Amino acid sequence: MNSQILVLEKETTSIDTTPLILLHGLFGSLSNWQKVESEFSAHRKVLVPELPVYDRSLRSSKLDKLVTFLEQYIERQDLDKVVLVGNSLGGHLAQLYTLRHPGKVKKLVLVGSSGLYENSFGGTFPRVKDFSYIRERVAYTFFKKEHATDVLVQKVFQTLQIPAKASSIITLARAAQTENMAEYLSHIKIPVLLLWGVQDEITPIEVAHHFHRLLPNATLRLINECGHVPMVEQPEQFNQYLRVFLEG
Template sequence: MKHLLKTEKNYNYIEVGEGKPIVVLHGLMGGLSNFDAVTRYFGNKGYKVIIPELPIYTMSLLKTNVKSFAKYLYDFIEHKQLDEVILLGNSLGGHIGLYHTKLFPEKVKALIITGSSGLYESAMGSGYTKRSDYDVIKKKAQDVFYDPEVATKEIVDEVYETVNDRNKLVKTLAIAKSAIRHNMAKDLPHMQTPTCIIWGKNDTVTPPEVAEEFHQLLPDSSLYWIDKCGHAAMMEHPDEFNAILDKWLTERNF
């Protein structure tokens, strides 16, 4: 289902439902549509689901980093006049959510991360030397998932277009370096925000031991596994992902 993209000031975003705000943060090569199942489910369950388009390829190169994206998120939340938000992030989106929570803990009621960067980056921006080879890019896109069929032609085409756009490739590499530079191992033990960690058991981008480390370092965290699942649990097993998250939110009275 296609949701209407709203534009206000310099923000583009999707907004569905009414109630407690869940702000969703997409990954480096992830589109807003990756969260269709989350949007549909929670938008009908007393939550307002908001997915901003992060300015990954539109920020100046100097500002193409995790910290700038976290500040952009703060400005967006202020613009929308939201309080006590629930942040949900996948991959780079999880990292941005974590960094935002470190900087502005009073703004965040709860945090959900899945396949998040922030502790370990498996060559986030490398492997594109053969970027003009469609089959190589297709294989890279398929490797993100346990089931390669999840990587539709539309997804592969989008990744192919991104890595063959010189400006986007330069920024992808800048983000990869920034993710390593903004490692959060020392910050996490000081972050008291309740955090739900949902992870694919077969994630090869951020392997299962990364989820274990997040769980160990974050003082108030719960860890849930999804079997036969790669780096984007909310896409590959949407029903299971939503059920886990719904249960956690209900138990914590969020």
Template structure:
């Protein structure tokens, strides 16, 4: 990745560009590099901040949606951020939903892409198997419409994670927390301008999930990207950026 990861007060994060803040949250198997195409497109007009969530090393008792939301609350307070657009993919979208409900005064706009919170088919319906590289490769490829998007570097990274028992324990705890935490009754209270960008071929949070979010979040806008699965900002960065750019301009305060 071409962007410097800053380390401060125990936080690891990217902070690029100047202007209105876009705060981005990655998913369960995500990384800061997931947003590289978005950073390149927006950094000339926006300040982009992406914290690395402590999915693999947070205390096991705190490993869940609640613990991750508290982490983001603390990070926002530490960086003294206010009035920002919050963008979340997969589990990051779930955390973004909880944060927005708790701090509507801080979140100007909410953008969800392949978000959990209503339904998620984690790892294609099964938990990661340790020591089986081909299985992990197949599961990572399942996240994308075009399996070639799952680079060897990405597969190797997930394989390394799944070979660590402490990391796998946290991943399972967080995944189960996300599945238990259905937000259908809560998100009807969201009044923040909301954009939903969904892969038309998403196998993890299928298109129907995008429609459900659209129905439950008042005034939200739903856009689909064809030949795209669970991580549109990685698989179809040009289309993702065009949709987001147009909507940010349209909803500018």
């Protein structure tokens, strides 16, 4: 009887409860993580901070301000170790934080991450008044174009009509394209999961393979019929791969 109790206690305490921090991209919303949050919040703390991508001060300090924000956020939450899950620009931020604080990140998940190459708004972005162009760029994010709803396109368009917000977005988009991480990735020794949509046109799968070659301890999982935000387009497959990685 006693040995059975000990076995049960051992199995119970083996569940990993390291908090998850989910980091959205430049135009990502907190709702993008809804199905991930609901899937994993039963056994661990899941946090979805809203990144200050419209902060006017970002225009001078670029990505550093976002790293500082994440440092302060994690400190306020009084977290010892975390798992960072970052999509697009959020993945870039996760890499920078991990390099600065390697002892605080247990595992890292990069989802269509910038840091090596990104075909985003940064290059031809001045066409902010062109509604059809904005619609095209929003649709470019998805394999399933029905995700580029009128509501989403209108929201992005309206955001870009505010000069201060448009300026901050342009600065961050260009920083994500120019601040290349290639020479630093070998210093990230922790386990890394690369989750990528096969049809991602913003960070194509060649970028995922490049990350895979440069990171010492990386696992690559590709999701078919999926673009730049797999947690939105293929949430079941996304969660399955993430669960295996977290429990491994």
